[in-house]
Amino acid sequence: MNNLSFVLKSFGCQMNTYDAVRISNLLSKEGYRPVVDEENTDIIILNTCYIREKASSKIFSELGRIKKIYKDKGKNLPIFVILGCVAKAEGDNVFKRAPFVSIVLSSQKYHLLPQLLQQVIDDRNNTSSLNKRKKKLHLINTELSGLEKFDCLPPVKNSDKVAFIQVQEGCDNFCTYCVVPNTRGREVSRPIKDIIDEATHLNNLGVVEINLLGQNVDSFNGIDENGNKSNLANLIKKVALLPNIKRIRYTTSYPSKITDDMVELHKLEKKLMPLVYLPIQSGSDEILHKMNRKYNTQKYLEIVQKLKSANPDIQISSDFIVGFPGETEEDFQKTLDIVKKVRFIQCYAFKYSPRPNTPAQKMDNQIDNQIKSKRLHILQTELRKIQDDFNKSCIGKVMSVLFTDISKVDSSFIIGKNEYLQPVIVKADKSILGSIQNVKITDASYANLKGEII
Ligand code: SF4
Numbered sequence: 001m002n003n004l005s006f007v008l009k010s011f012g013c014q015m016n017t018y019d020a021v022r023i024s025n026l027l028s029k030e031g032y033r034p035v036v037d038e039e040n041t042d043i044i045i046l047n048t049c050y051i052r053e054k055a056s057s058k059i060f061s062e063l064g065r066i067k068k069i070y071k072d073k074g075k076n077l078p079i080f081v082i083l084g085c086v087a088k089a090e091g092d093n094v095f096k097r098a099p100f101v102s103i104v105l106s107s108q109k110y111h112l113l114p115q116l117l118q119q120v121i122d123d124r125n126n127t128s129s130l131n132k133r134k135k136k137l138h139l140i141n142t143e144l145s146g147l148e149k150f151d152c153l154p155p156v157k158n159s160d161k162v163a164f165i166q167v168q169e170g171c172d173n174f175c176t177y178c179v180v181p182n183t184r185g186r187e188v189s190r191p192i193k194d195i196i197d198e199a200t201h202l203n204n205l206g207v208v209e210i211n212l213l214g215q216n217v218d219s220f221n222g223i224d225e226n227g228n229k230s231n232l233a234n235l236i237k238k239v240a241l242l243p244n245i246k247r248i249r250y251t252t253s254y255p256s257k258i259t260d261d262m263v264e265l266h267k268l269e270k271k272l273m274p275l276v277y278l279p280i281q282s283g284s285d286e287i288l289h290k291m292n293r294k295y296n297t298q299k300y301l302e303i304v305q306k307l308k309s310a311n312p313d314i315q316i317s318s319d320f321i322v323g324f325p326g327e328t329e330e331d332f333q334k335t336l337d338i339v340k341k342v343r344f345i346q347c348y349a350f351k352y353s354p355r356p357n358t359p360a361q362k363m364d365n366q367i368d369n370q371i372k373s374k375r376l377h378i379l380q381t382e383l384r385k386i387q388d389d390f391n392k393s394c395i396g397k398v399m400s401v402l403f404t405d406i407s408k409v410d411s412s413f414i415i416g417k418n419e420y421l422q423p424v425i426v427k428a429d430k431s432i433l434g435s436i437q438n439v440k441i442t443d444a445s446y447a448n449l450k451g452e453i454i
Contacts, residue, residue, distance in 0.1 A: 002121065004042035005035040011058065012049025014251060015107075015213055016084055018164040020047050023083070023110050030114045039069050043079045043117065048086035050179050052353040059086050063098045079103070079120050083110060085183035088142045089356070095138045106142040107169070107184055116141075161208040161404055161434045162417075165198050166190070167222065167235065168214030173254060175281075176292045176359040177321065177352065180215055189214075189222035192230055192238065199239050208436065209247035209402055210239060217250045218257035233261035240271045246436055247402065247419075249273050255280065255303050256295040267310040274311055275345075275420045278303070279319035283338030284331035287324050290363070297338055304342055315390070315420055317346040322379055323372030324352045325363035332375050339382055345390045345420060347383045351376050384446060391422060391444040398454060399424065401439045403432045415448075423448040 006027055010020035023045070024034050035041050044066055049055040063080060070077050081103040082094050088106035095101060102120045105113060116139045123137045170185040171178070199210060214220055217232060224230040236248055248271050255278050266272055278300075282288055285296040295303075307314045320335065339347075351372040354361040401424045403416035414428045416437075424439055425448055426432075432453070439451040 002031050003033060004121070005033045005040075006043035006045055007035055007038045007041045008045045008047065009038075009062070010047040012047075012051060012055060012084070014164060014211070015166060015169075015215065016047050016049060018166050018213055019084070019107065019110060023047065023113065026111065026114065027117075032117075038066055039073070041078050043081065045081040045083060046086075048082060048084035050085035050089045050183055050355070052350065053355070054353065056086050056089070060097055063101065067098075067100055079117065079124075081105070081113070081117070083107070083113075085179065087140075088183040089179055091142050092140060095140075102137055102139060104138075104140040104142065109141045109143060112141055161206070161402060162211070163202045163207045163209070164211045164213050165195060165202070166213045167195050167232075168217055168220045171215045172219070173216060173294065174292055176290065176363075177324065177355065179355045179358060182357065184215060187216060187219055189220050191223045192235055193225060195222065195235060196238055199242055199245065203242040203244045206244060206434070208244065208434070209249070210245055211249040211251055212236070212239070213251055215252065216254050216257065218253050218259065218262065231259060231261055233259060233265045236265060236269065236272060240269055245271065247271060247273055249275070251277050253278050255293075255300050258303055258307070260306075263306050263310045266307060266314060273419050274313040275315055275317060276307055277317045280338065280342075281319060281321050282324060282327070282331065283335035284327070285334075287327055287331050290326060291321075291324060291360070297334070300338075301341070313419075315345045316342055317421075318342075318344045318348075320347060320349040320379060320383075321352050322349060322375040323367035323369075325360055325367065326365040327352075327367055327375075332378075335379065336382060339379070339386065343386050343390070344383065345387055347387075349376060349379050349383060388446040391446060391449060394422070394441045394449055395444050396441065398438050398440050399449075399451070400436055401426075401451075402436045403428075403434065406430055406433070418449070425450050426453055428453055 008020055008024050010016045028034060038044060046059055046062060048059045067077060077100055080101040082101055083105050084107055087104045094104045103116050119139060120137050168187060168189045170187045171180045172187045174181050202210060220232040220235060221229045232250060239245060239248055253276060280300055281291060281293060283297055288296055304316055399418040401416040401418045403414050405415045407413035407415055407425065412427055413425050414430060414432055415423055415425050418424050426439055437453045440454050441449050441451040443450040
């Protein structure tokens with residue numbers, strides 16, 4: 001057992017946040033100490049995102065920034081570790097751009113981290129200080145090998161009321177702009193038993209809300225106890241049997257993969273929250289085709305209609321990419337049209353960012369950045385207006401809120417999330433933390449709702 005400290009910083013999606021908790025637990029089990037002070041630690045671990053150019057360049061500027069802190073103070077550099085999608089996508093190149101990095105590991109190899117760290121530590125201990133400056137131990141493993149890591153990473157130890165469980169990893173859809181099939185590999189689903197064991201563990205820890213994660217979660221096809229492939233709806237039914245788990249969510253959906261079983265489940269299963277995150281990306285069929293999204297807008301609207309017919313409380317959130325290669329003003333207008341039609345209540349909208357080795361990067365008619373910025377601004381203004389309207393429409397309604405935080409501004413206010421993940425603030429005693437309460441909404445802004453417990 002060693003007693004070295006580590007700082008683990010996670011960037012990007014919920015999958016990375018989930019992985020970060022498990023990596024932290026793995027290292028703690030080996031005797032490493034998690035700390036937050038990046039200026040005084042033995043190990044710096046960056047769990048990275050590659051989805052947009054900005055996200056990956058941020059990693060290298062972060063490395064440079066932290067290195068400078070240690071140099072300026074005349075201190076030995078910590079051991080730098082790069083995990084996640086930048087590790088897989090950049091591979092050896094990480095060492096060229098940042099030679100002081102010691103370990104590069106892709107997402108499916110996290111369980112090897114303790115043994116690689118030990119190699120670096122042994123190497124540092126056995127190297128004279130003169131050689132230490134010259135010698136750089138570069139360890140890399142960016143293989144994609146399916147489910148191995150799930151068997152090796154320890155279950156989460158948390159006291160939170162909300163937890164994530166990864167049920168599926170990778171993607172077979174090959175959208176032309178996306179690096180995920182390269183960085184996370186092809187789709188693999190965990191066996192149902194392993195997921196239920198993890199959910200039971202969380203249930204026993206007092207977790208109230210579980211979010212089942214997958215890059216393409218509707219494609220979940222894990223093996224059940226009889227060795228048969230099972231779908232997401234069956235998995236959710238099993239999770240819903242756990243008594244402490246009151247709320248279930250799933251992320252991220254691929255529109256055309258939502259099954260009739262899932263639609264039916266939204267009608268029957270009260271623990272399933274009525275917010276469906278269904279990234280559409282564009283309102284133009286031509287652009288969807290160029291993106292290799294396997295649905296068109298008509299199909300998308302049909303799926304939304306089916307979901308809303310099954311459960312009229314359902315609301316939709318989404319992702320948008322503006323300025324995809326070849327996107328005309330007319331295409332962009334179609335995106336605005338579908339936004340007005342579906343009235344998405346929460347959205348993420350981004351400018352298209354070309355990623356290395358993707359088909360879209362090589363497409364003609366790349367859109368000028370100024371045009372992208374202008375379209376993004378118009379889209380975000382419209383999305384914001386709809387979100388604002390939806391929030392205001394909640395005034396007077398009674399909503400169910402899971403309270404998890406004390407307000408940092410005024411500790412007499414407690415904050416929670418309702419069915420639609422809207423932050424709800426009430427004046428209350430902190431004894432309500434961790435509980436689900438009925439709240440009458442009395443006020444609303446774009447950012448949050450205010451209310452009174454009834
Ligand atoms: S569905 Fe498309 S955007 Fe989503 S992870 Fe798969 S390839 Fe990437």
